[in-house]
Amino acid sequence: MNKYSVDVTVIGGGSAGLAAAIIVKKANLNVLILERDKELGGITLQCIHNGFGLHEFKEELTGPEYVQRFINQAVELDIAYKLDTMVIEITSDKVIYAVNNKEGLIEIKTKAIILAMGCREKTRGAINIPGFRPAGIYTAGQAQRFVNIEGYLPGRSYVILGSGDIGMIIARRLTWEGCQVKAVVEIQPYVSGLIRNEVQCLEDYGIPLITSYTVTKIHGKDRVQGVTISKVDRNFDRVIGSEKFIECDTLLLSVGLIPENELTREAGAEISEMGGPVVDNNLETTIEGVFACGNVLQVHDLVDLVTAEAKRAGLNAVDYIKNRYDKKIERKEIIKCIAGENVNYVKPDLINRSDLSKDVIFTFRVKRPDRRLLIQFKDDKNRIIYKRKRSYVIPSEMLEIKLNLNEFNIDSNIKSIEIEVIPRPEVLIEED
Amino acid sequence: MIYDVIIIGGGVTGCSIARTLSKYDLNICVIEKEAEIASGTTKANSGVVHAGYAAQREYIKRYLCIKGNKLYTQAVKELNFPFERIGSFVVALEDNQIKELEEERKKGTEDGIPGLELILDKKKIKDMEPNLTDDVVGVLHAPSAGLVSPYELTFALAENAATNGVKFLRNHEVVKIKHQEYTFTVRTYQGEFQASNLINAAGLHAARISKMLGLDYFSIMPRKGEYVLFDRNAIHLNKILFPMPTRVSKGILVCPTLHGNTFAGPNAQNITDREDISTTTAGLKDILDGGRNLVPNLPLRSSIRNFAGLRAVPDTYDFIIDNTDIYGFINVAGILSPGLTATFAIAEKVIEFLELLGVELNVRDDYNPIRPKPERFKDFNKEDLDKKIQEDPRWGRIICRCETIPEMEIINAIHAPVGANTVDGIKFRCRPGMGRCQGGFCRPRVIEILSRELKKPYEEITKRGEDTNILIGRTKDIALKEISRGVSKE
Numbered sequence: 001m002n003k004y005s006v007d008v009t010v011i012g013g014g015s016a017g018l019a020a021a022i023i024v025k026k027a028n029l030n031v032l033i034l035e036r037d038k039e040l041g042g043i044t045l046q047c048i049h050n051g052f053g054l055h056e057f058k059e060e061l062t063g064p065e066y067v068q069r070f071i072n073q074a075v076e077l078d079i080a081y082k083l084d085t086m087v088i089e090i091t092s093d094k095v096i097y098a099v100n101n102k103e104g105l106i107e108i109k110t111k112a113i114i115l116a117m118g119c120r121e122k123t124r125g126a127i128n129i130p131g132f133r134p135a136g137i138y139t140a141g142q143a144q145r146f147v148n149i150e151g152y153l154p155g156r157s158y159v160i161l162g163s164g165d166i167g168m169i170i171a172r173r174l175t176w177e178g179c180q181v182k183a184v185v186e187i188q189p190y191v192s193g194l195i196r197n198e199v200q201c202l203e204d205y206g207i208p209l210i211t212s213y214t215v216t217k218i219h220g221k222d223r224v225q226g227v228t229i230s231k232v233d234r235n236f237d238r239v240i241g242s243e244k245f246i247e248c249d250t251l252l253l254s255v256g257l258i259p260e261n262e263l264t265r266e267a268g269a270e271i272s273e274m275g276g277p278v279v280d281n282n283l284e285t286t287i288e289g290v291f292a293c294g295n296v297l298q299v300h301d302l303v304d305l306v307t308a309e310a311k312r313a314g315l316n317a318v319d320y321i322k323n324r325y326d327k328k329i330e331r332k333e334i335i336k337c338i339a340g341e342n343v344n345y346v347k348p349d350l351i352n353r354s355d356l357s358k359d360v361i362f363t364f365r366v367k368r369p370d371r372r373l374l375i376q377f378k379d380d381k382n383r384i385i386y387k388r389k390r391s392y393v394i395p396s397e398m399l400e401i402k403l404n405l406n407e408f409n410i411d412s413n414i415k416s417i418e419i420e421v422i423p424r425p426e427v428l429i430e431e432d
Numbered sequence: 433m434i435y436d437v438i439i440i441g442g443g444v445t446g447c448s449i450a451r452t453l454s455k456y457d458l459n460i461c462v463i464e465k466e467a468e469i470a471s472g473t474t475k476a477n478s479g480v481v482h483a484g485y486a487a488q489r490e491y492i493k494r495y496l497c498i499k500g501n502k503l504y505t506q507a508v509k510e511l512n513f514p515f516e517r518i519g520s521f522v523v524a525l526e527d528n529q530i531k532e533l534e535e536e537r538k539k540g541t542e543d544g545i546p547g548l549e550l551i552l553d554k555k556k557i558k559d560m561e562p563n564l565t566d567d568v569v570g571v572l573h574a575p576s577a578g579l580v581s582p583y584e585l586t587f588a589l590a591e592n593a594a595t596n597g598v599k600f601l602r603n604h605e606v607v608k609i610k611h612q613e614y615t616f617t618v619r620t621y622q623g624e625f626q627a628s629n630l631i632n633a634a635g636l637h638a639a640r641i642s643k644m645l646g647l648d649y650f651s652i653m654p655r656k657g658e659y660v661l662f663d664r665n666a667i668h669l670n671k672i673l674f675p676m677p678t679r680v681s682k683g684i685l686v687c688p689t690l691h692g693n694t695f696a697g698p699n700a701q702n703i704t705d706r707e708d709i710s711t712t713t714a715g716l717k718d719i720l721d722g723g724r725n726l727v728p729n730l731p732l733r734s735s736i737r738n739f740a741g742l743r744a745v746p747d748t749y750d751f752i753i754d755n756t757d758i759y760g761f762i763n764v765a766g767i768l769s770p771g772l773t774a775t776f777a778i779a780e781k782v783i784e785f786l787e788l789l790g791v792e793l794n795v796r797d798d799y800n801p802i803r804p805k806p807e808r809f810k811d812f813n814k815e816d817l818d819k820k821i822q823e824d825p826r827w828g829r830i831i832c833r834c835e836t837i838p839e840m841e842i843i844n845a846i847h848a849p850v851g852a853n854t855v856d857g858i859k860f861r862c863r864p865g866m867g868r869c870q871g872g873f874c875r876p877r878v879i880e881i882l883s884r885e886l887k888k889p890y891e892e893i894t895k896r897g898e899d900t901n902i903l904i905g906r907t908k909d910i911a912l913k914e915i916s917r918g919v920s921k922e
Contacts, residue, residue, distance in 0.1 A: 104821035
């Protein structure tokens with residue numbers, strides 16, 4: 001069995017893992033990336049559309065172009081990586097076991113771990129569509145892989161359930177292939193992906209977006225022959241009599257993404273309700289020296305934001321090794337971050353009281369779209385710490401607020417901070 | 433060539449009979465209409481091995497079930513399929529139901545069911561199954577009840593039968609049967625096959641097969657059952673939980689699976705379409721409502737899949753295992769619940785009939801009752817795993833992330849006797865696609881492996897046989913066709 005000892009092991013060689021590893025290597029620590037696929041780059045490789053890099057490089061790139069810049073940098077820096085390598089176990093004292101077809105079982109002793117495994121697509125079972133189990137049902141990402149990577153078409157005529165970004169992007173891609181996308185059907189009364197994708201991928205190609213509808217039956221025994229869609233009311237119960245049949249040979253699902261945290265869970269880290277690990281303001285999980293970034297922590301809307309978060313995780317891992325590793329520093333008291341009114345989740349989940357002098361980057365998403373709002377941070381005694389105006393919010397957009405809490409004279413004994421997004425009172429507030 | 437025995441139907445019943453018969457010096461052939469065996473009622477069976485108290489005493493199925501349950505102990509040793517006796521509870525939620533349970537206990541014990549026990553101590557019950565509702569007033573505990581993977585059992589039976597010389601023909605739908613001069617001629621779309629004895633184990637289609645020989649004395653009604661499957665991280669049960677039985681079925685049970693998941697179901701709907709395995713909104717709601725009567729914290733958000741299966745319900749409501757009026761033709765029909773439990777006892781019954789028919793049953797010299805346990809990545813310790821990958825690197829290439837399935841397991845599933853030839857066939861044999869992502873990551877790679885190993889192009893790889901192709905062609909195919917059509921118009 002091959003045994004390795006490294007400072008930092010990064011699990012996942014996609015956009016998050018690469019950016020984190022580069023930061024660690026630049027700090028002169030040795031780092032090893034473990035990637036389960038046959039090449040570095042992750043899911044960004046199959047995103048051949050443009051729109052990447054506007055934050056990070058101030059230019060517009062395709063997914064492969066974007067991630068290639070990081071791969072090149074990793075190669076230049078001579079960062080070690082192993083491909084086709086699957087981590088099978090992380091022990092509580094940070095020993096990683098992985099397998100690949102070249103070395104067999106590998107044991108890696110490491111001082112810090114950065115989790116960057118990304119996310120997976122939700123599937124049909126989770127949304128319980130009745131009907132047969134014919135061929136011709138795929139997730140949007142799977143179809144994207146077949147078309148963009150493998151070079152095969154999964155069908156001729158499509159209905160896409162869910163207006164997630166991947167679904168809308170693959171709708172345009174399939175149209176270019178000469179396929180017919182009959183409709184994108186969305187159960188919510190609003191599009192669930194980014195507005196720019198609605199415009200550029202659906203409207204520009206005349207693909208109908210049908211909101212407040214869902215697929216209520218799949219027709220066809222061997223191959224999909226069509227779907228029945230039905231209108232839903234506010235409680236998502238279907239409206240009897242609203243059924244419409246749409247003929248198609250393929251149904252794609254773009255109903256959301258979930259962080260891929262099986263390893264994290266098995267390693268013993270606490271997982272938050274939304275699926276990502278519980279992290280503090282250093283992006284450190286509840287296991288000391290284990291950090292998380294990218295879509296394994298929270299599903300991001302833009303890969304540029306993944307990169308930014310991964311860099312922070314990298315820096316924090318470096319800081320951990322240089323200043324805390326082997327020093328048995330007790331974890332300081334913590335402040336909990338709570339998702340309040342119209343907030344779906346908030347990261348970090350915890351803030352170390354000792355870090356209050358540092359900037360804390362809060363990222364969160366709202367539950368439902370709204371206009372003319374106030375984003376408000378409150379302490380556990382309902383005292384308002386910070387507030388900011390916002391003209392609109394939508395669930396597809398990840399919100400980010402950077403605060404140095406010490407600047408706000410907070411009570412040093414607070415136990416929690418709650419973030420809420422509430423309608424703006426009539427009196428205008430002089431901040432923003 | 434004239435076979436000694438042809439068995440129509442490659443479900444658990446047909447394969448069990450084939451395997452039991454393979455012990456003897458006979459030429460045997462199993463004919464299955466689907467691309468894979470275990471594709472019909474076997475596939476969506478709930479996998480519960482019943483203790484045997486449920487069926488009434490006037491039915492033969494009661495006795496075959498009790499006997500069949502006991503035969504599992506030896507069969508597992510020989511065939512190495514997944515099986516665990518975890519025990520079941522019938523759950524009484526009202527005081528007046530206790531009397532009924534005591535009655536079942538008494539009769540069951542008299543008929544030879546081991547260990548039946550009525551438990552009224554609520555604390556003891558909750559210790560044994562903490563997920564059970566607080567409304568429980570008592571349970572009938574049957575420790576001999578267990579869980580089996582119905583399709584893995586069927587694959588094991590078929591593999592062992594094939595190893596002992598049984599021929600399996602898949603994708604062969606029987607369209608006509610002739611009986612002349614003590615010989616049956618079975619015609620499928622692919623050819624004609626002859627045998628001196630014919631066993632009808634065609635499940636939902638058994639009455640139709642019987643009618644092909646002019647025997648029209650029973651009918652089979654399809655009865656649909658829907659299931660909802662939950663993620664293994666969401667809930668974990670210790671026991672199989674039954675509600676008090678109703679007239680139509682044993683009710684909605686909540687049950688662990690051998691792989692650590694939990695399912696609720698099945699409901700019971702009489703239907704007319706023998707292929708109708710669609711799920712319905714109303715049905716799924718019934719299942720969740722029913723399941724929650726027993727397990728109130730059933731995690732709806734963690735359901736990963738719903739599916740339906742059909743039971744072959746005969747108009748007699750009992751197994752039809754008959755030496756018919758046609759010499760050499762045996763019906764094994766209407767094998768509804770507890771048919772899976774009874775399967776080894778049913779096979780023994782068929783052997784008795786063949787003996788009556790004068791078939792010479794000489795044990796083969798080279799009979800091998802052992803079907804080795806399929807090698808699984810998950811069963812290896814670290815040392816063995818390393819050794820295994822050094823021997824063959826394909827053990828080290830993980831195809832399915834959710835279930836940690838390496839390429840080698842998939843290749844073994846394809847090249848096993850009566851091996852997989854479809855994506856679903858692989859999924860049911862070694863689980864890629866069964867996990868949380870339901871094939872999202874691994875399906876393209878499974879297609880790649882099937883294509884390579886079966887030497888078929890990607891487009892010909894199917895989900896589960898004819899007309900279920902996964903991909904329709906190369907990218908640009910449609911666009912190019914349109915362009916060439918445009919050119920030819922000019």
